[in-house]
Amino acid sequence: MQWFWNQYTTSDDDRAQITVSPLRATVDQLAGLPPALVINAECDVLRDEGEAYASKLRSAGVTVTAVRYGGIIHDFVMVNSMHDTPQSKAAVAQAIAHLSTVLWI
Template sequence: MVAVGDSAGGNLVAALTLLAKERGGVRLLQQVLLCPVTDAGLDTPSYQEFAHGYFLGRETMRWFWDQYLPDVRQRSQATASPLRATLEQLNGLPPALVVTSEADVVRDEGEAYASKLRAAGVPVVSIRYHGTIHGFMVLDPLRHTDAARAALVQVLDTVHVALHRHRG
């Protein structure tokens, strides 16, 4: 199985891979995280730089977190904020493709998560698409742009390789 998620879906995919490793039984071949939400801190430089006027803002993200996990204490758990997972928890996770957008509040946490996965020994391809905003692959007015098409091809190629690698 290959798990793909965009934004909060990227958060769910990261949590899924952690839980699959912890509990066993499900073998994930690849994780694909698109503009993933990986930390509840809302305090990275990209949160400051793109807090307003770039589709997804800091206060909107705060509202999303308040709806998702009203108990702030739960937000520090690795399944809520995968960036806070230990290297031991991350070691052995499936290879990852992490796609980030240049003008996105969650850019830095996505890139930090890719770096932490790499530090844990997970094979990672991480790419930032310049000139893009959060959700550029799925927002109707943007999904036909060159950047969105290139990212989609990269995702499809990654999934294809993962599935064929598994078949041997």
């Protein structure tokens, strides 16, 4: 994970920011956010953090749709070889539907 963190930022100050590490945000800081779609992959090392974030958003009163796609890895919708999997197709369709609703498109 350290290598991945370093690709994102090497600054400890940046890593402490809630915009970089949203789980660091307090419930009060999350309150009032728009409805959220949190998509997690079953075989993702960050799955638990994603699910904890969804839970924290709910605790803040945010409307959350959280889903875990089974048998799939991190960033699955962006991996070319997984583009045509049922999970990728479903996640993209879900994201489009969510954004269309939230943005009133």
